[in-house]
Amino acid sequence: MTLNTKLSCRNVWKLYGANAEGFLSRNPSPSGEDIRRAGIIGAVRNARIDIAEGEIFIIMGLSGSGKSTLVRCLSRLIEPTGGQVLFDGVDLLTASEQELIEIRRHKMGMVFQHFALLPHLTVLQNVMFPLTVQAAPRAEAEAKAREVVELVGLKGREDYYPRELSGGQQQRVGIARSLVTEPDLWFLDEPFSALDPLIRREMQDEFLRLQARLHKTIVFITHDFEESVRLADRIAIMKDGEIIQVATPEELVLNPATGYVAEFTRHIPRSKVLTVGGIMTAGSGGEGEPVPAAARVSEVAEQIIAADAPRPVCDAAGRIVGSIGRMAVARVLFGKETAA
Amino acid sequence: MRPRLTNSGLAAWGLVLATILLGWFGRDLAKALDARWLVKVPSSWDFAFNTYISAAMTWLVEEAAIGPVSFTDATRAIAWLIEQPYELALNLLARGFLFDPGPEPQVLLPAASWIAVTAAVIALGHYCRSWGLAALVGACFAYLAVFGQWDSAMVTLASVLIAVPIGAGGGLLAGIWAYRHPLGERILSPVLDLMQTIPIFAYLVPILFMFGFGPVSALVATIIYATPPMIRITILALKAVDPEILDFGRMAGTTQRQLMWRVLVPSASQSLMVGVNQVIMLTLNMVIIASMIGAGGLGFDVLAALRRLDIGAGFEAGIAIVVLAIAVDRLSQAFAERIGQVHHTAPGSWAARNKRTVLVLSLLAVTWVLGRFSPLLLDYPQSQTITTGAFWNDTVKYLNVNYFDAFEAVKVFFLHWFLLPIKKTLLGIPWPWAIAMLTLLGWRAGGWKLAAMCGAMSALIAVSGLWAKAMVTVYLCGASVILATLIGVPLGVLAALNRRAGIAINLLIDTLQTLPSFVYLIPVVMLFRVGDFTAMIAIVLYALAPAVRYAAHGMRSVSGELIEAGLVSGCTKWQLLRLVRLPMALPEILLGINQTIMLALSMLVITALVGTRDLGQEVYIALTKADTGRGLVAGLAIAFIAIIADRLVNAGARGARIRFGLESRA
Numbered sequence A: 001m002t003l004n005t006k007l008s009c010r011n012v013w014k015l016y017g018a019n020a021e022g023f024l025s026r027n028p029s030p031s032g033e034d035i036r037r038a039g040i041i042g043a044v045r046n047a048r049i050d051i052a053e054g055e056i057f058i059i060m061g062l063s064g065s066g067k068s069t070l071v072r073c074l075s076r077l078i079e080p081t082g083g084q085v086l087f088d089g090v091d092l093l094t095a096s097e098q099e100l101i102e103i104r105r106h107k108m109g110m111v112f113q114h115f116a117l118l119p120h121l122t123v124l125q126n127v128m129f130p131l132t133v134q135a136a137p138r139a140e141a142e143a144k145a146r147e148v149v150e151l152v153g154l155k156g157r158e159d160y161y162p163r164e165l166s167g168g169q170q171q172r173v174g175i176a177r178s179l180v181t182e183p184d185l186w187f188l189d190e191p192f193s194a195l196d197p198l199i200r201r202e203m204q205d206e207f208l209r210l211q212a213r214l215h216k217t218i219v220f221i222t223h224d225f226e227e228s229v230r231l232a233d234r235i236a237i238m239k240d241g242e243i244i245q246v247a248t249p250e251e252l253v254l255n256p257a258t259g260y261v262a263e264f265t266r267h268i269p270r271s272k273v274l275t276v277g278g279i280m281t282a283g284s285g286g287e288g289e290p291v292p293a294a295a296r297v298s299e300v301a302e303q304i305i306a307a308d309a310p311r312p313v314c315d316a317a318g319r320i321v322g323s324i325g326r327m328a329v330a331r332v333l334f335g336k337e338t339a340a
Numbered sequence B: 001m002r003p004r005l006t007n008s009g010l011a012a013w014g015l016v017l018a019t020i021l022l023g024w025f026g027r028d029l030a031k032a033l034d035a036r037w038l039v040k041v042p043s044s045w046d047f048a049f050n051t052y053i054s055a056a057m058t059w060l061v062e063e064a065a066i067g068p069v070s071f072t073d074a075t076r077a078i079a080w081l082i083e084q085p086y087e088l089a090l091n092l093l094a095r096g097f098l099f100d101p102g103p104e105p106q107v108l109l110p111a112a113s114w115i116a117v118t119a120a121v122i123a124l125g126h127y128c129r130s131w132g133l134a135a136l137v138g139a140c141f142a143y144l145a146v147f148g149q150w151d152s153a154m155v156t157l158a159s160v161l162i163a164v165p166i167g168a169g170g171g172l173l174a175g176i177w178a179y180r181h182p183l184g185e186r187i188l189s190p191v192l193d194l195m196q197t198i199p200i201f202a203y204l205v206p207i208l209f210m211f212g213f214g215p216v217s218a219l220v221a222t223i224i225y226a227t228p229p230m231i232r233i234t235i236l237a238l239k240a241v242d243p244e245i246l247d248f249g250r251m252a253g254t255t256q257r258q259l260m261w262r263v264l265v266p267s268a269s270q271s272l273m274v275g276v277n278q279v280i281m282l283t284l285n286m287v288i289i290a291s292m293i294g295a296g297g298l299g300f301d302v303l304a305a306l307r308r309l310d311i312g313a314g315f316e317a318g319i320a321i322v323v324l325a326i327a328v329d330r331l332s333q334a335f336a337e338r339i340g341q342v343h344h345t346a347p348g349s350w351a352a353r354n355k356r357t358v359l360v361l362s363l364l365a366v367t368w369v370l371g372r373f374s375p376l377l378l379d380y381p382q383s384q385t386i387t388t389g390a391f392w393n394d395t396v397k398y399l400n401v402n403y404f405d406a407f408e409a410v411k412v413f414f415l416h417w418f419l420l421p422i423k424k425t426l427l428g429i430p431w432p433w434a435i436a437m438l439t440l441l442g443w444r445a446g447g448w449k450l451a452a453m454c455g456a457m458s459a460l461i462a463v464s465g466l467w468a469k470a471m472v473t474v475y476l477c478g479a480s481v482i483l484a485t486l487i488g489v490p491l492g493v494l495a496a497l498n499r500r501a502g503i504a505i506n507l508l509i510d511t512l513q514t515l516p517s518f519v520y521l522i523p524v525v526m527l528f529r530v531g532d533f534t535a536m537i538a539i540v541l542y543a544l545a546p547a548v549r550y551a552a553h554g555m556r557s558v559s560g561e562l563i564e565a566g567l568v569s570g571c572t573k574w575q576l577l578r579l580v581r582l583p584m585a586l587p588e589i590l591l592g593i594n595q596t597i598m599l600a601l602s603m604l605v606i607t608a609l610v611g612t613r614d615l616g617q618e619v620y621i622a623l624t625k626a627d628t629g630r631g632l633v634a635g636l637a638i639a640f641i642a643i644i645a646d647r648l649v650n651a652g653a654r655g656a657r658i659r660f661g662l663e664s665r666a
Ligand SMILES: Nc1ncnc2c1ncn2[C@@H]1O[C@H](COP(=O)(O)OP(=O)(O)OP(=O)(O)O)[C@@H](O)[C@H]1O
Pocket: A016, A041, A042, A043, A061, A062, A063, A064, A065, A066, A067, A068, A069, A070, A223
């Protein structure tokens, strides 16, 4: 993971209520109690995140925790009540309307929970729409649109209308449409929540396949922890407008910052979250084929248990960094608590 | 909080009784006390509003100016803008393109042939839905040709073709403005509220004064009348667009204008078409009223026939309007539906994709060319038209000869036992008492603001010298509304409780609502001749629909839990209706009655045609004499009555909703 920061926000607040701005300027860091007493809703409270280039950053939380509001502040679809949003080092909140339009036209794409396709346009026209509003040459725009339609696997359905497609297909159109301008930054607001579980799974694979090719910087919202674990590089957990922890899935499970986070992660099988690197014994040793440190325990559990002796563990460069045996895996698979 | 009188119910009933008694004996009482001013506002008290208003209007038209642009310039510019497309449509459909530098105008190009126009609507019908619709609208237009109404119908159609785009387009733009700017909505929403309560004739006379007698005036009045619903629907439709779509549009980097016209308006197009359909129906509704200030066509034919009491001719033209309305309404509805559906463009050249357009255009060209040799291709031959006028006249004669006594008996019964007592009472109520009662009512229903408004408005009517005519108006509308309620609410209740009856009643109400208002007048005049009774029946027929609709809706929306609660506590069907359903549906029923009152008031100027002596007649006289002051004062008086009724009933409905916990006391 490169450490170039693509998008970051500092002290972002979004308060709803009468004269929320005045309230925040009088009291720049109000507590939850202050906000409640003033009769104001704190949809996002003091958010601070840094998202690295090429990273899949997932925002998680229960319904009403402020995920959508935060993402809309990051894209300035909603005007934050206070704070700073830096995109490639430029403060979005001070950008003019015109600059903002330019940024959105070329550098940002967004996918919506309920697809937000324009009902009066065909698949191809929907996908072309962002190029059309930029007055791009028609032939070029069409060629580009056909290309992304094919990329998301909808070739042959270019002339269908949205209501002639299934939910999964509609979301593919939404994805194609958000990619047609080749944005650097890709927002996805619960893109798969409206789909049934099988299709959701399929779309997640599709998403990973796309990302492996495109290397976008991604801000992804979901309230499904399993989905986060499958997709995320890092996860931010929100509660009542506040970000309580930002960490990799593994860290969240191993070191939850609060009881709330622990509760959140409890129902997911540990073997699907923890990596071999996280539970191995450091040093050299073991025999046989090395297993990669980055692999999830569930992926390699079977071969480790089947082997008679511990297996060596190697890092991304192929160096042996430790070993892992049956007991360690069994503890993850069956034990209540792992050694923290 | 409203103050609560002790025994307030008793006091209210006492006051009502006192009012009725005062009304009934008012005249005798005034005579006995030798205080005639009690029942008749002395003419020396009249404030000469009309003189001042006339003077103000004259000033407006002759002198008012902002900088170099005088008011007259502005009205002329508007008139010119409307006139250009109208002339074009009129020439194309009815008059033909003339070339007239000399005294003898020469026809350059005749009006489009009836064959071409009928083919065009058939093609439209097929395009919008199916051969079925094509056959229906084709038959409608063929009817117009065969029954000799073609020329007038095309004049009417030309004005519809102009009024609808201007009304719908203007409404859309105004709605967009209100959607974008909160200020716009704050300005527009009270104006729309007011427009909805002010009957059309309140502004007929000023329009006549500003634009002169002629089709332009008629178009302006029609547009003013037909636009408000479009504005409302536009605002609602834009607000109802899925917020995700809005977010998407902004994220795609649209400019304000692109966002509106490429994202929001197309996404809302289906709801917007409902508004367009409304505009069309209201435009057709205005056809006859518009002919009072200069629209020609079918409306004028009906009006002229009514004035001559030529029932046959009036009925024929009236039916032609209905036929035209049905065709246009069905076409626009089908078109709206089409917008909401999926269409795949066929491949091929433009001509291959637009076969219908090509066909119609070539038909038009062919009839124009061949029409020089055979006029049959241009105009439906006069000798082949069928007239039903004589038939209707004979029918009426037959009915009148054979059933005169029966009709007369019904009429006399209603007059004697229903209409005249109400009239006598209302005219007998001393006006100071009436004003006091209205003020009190306003206070009870909506606090001191409403009280002040009711008092001031009724006092203004009194000093304008129109008290007696206003009371006749109240009597005529009141009696009609009572009757419409007595018929409509039970029908609505029945429609809600019984599915089969509901279907039949809905069909009836739909039909009643598609018919332009005055069409009711003709058959009633045929049977009962002119007079209050005739006016009442026409009003009842016209104003019945909302009473039924709202009652049915109110009954249907009573919560199922409440009804179950009633059943569990052992209510019989009848008790359930009386104790649960009706009281809970009361607020809706009241709103329906409010709509009924508004429709009744808007029917007034038409009933003036049958010789009632009310404010409608006052406006009508002012129209014929082009007396602005008089027309405006009478129009305002109608508007005041409408506003008072509207606010009182609405406040009552709101009170009921609050009492039932359906709305909080905001
Ligand atoms: N326009 C608004 N006015 C007032 N409060 C709002 C507004 N928009 C959002 N909120 C409040 O802000 C909070 C966060 O809402 P948000 O939509 O961001 O939640 P979310 O995490 O996206 O939930 P979901 O999973 O249901 O989409 C909620 O409590 C909501 O009620």
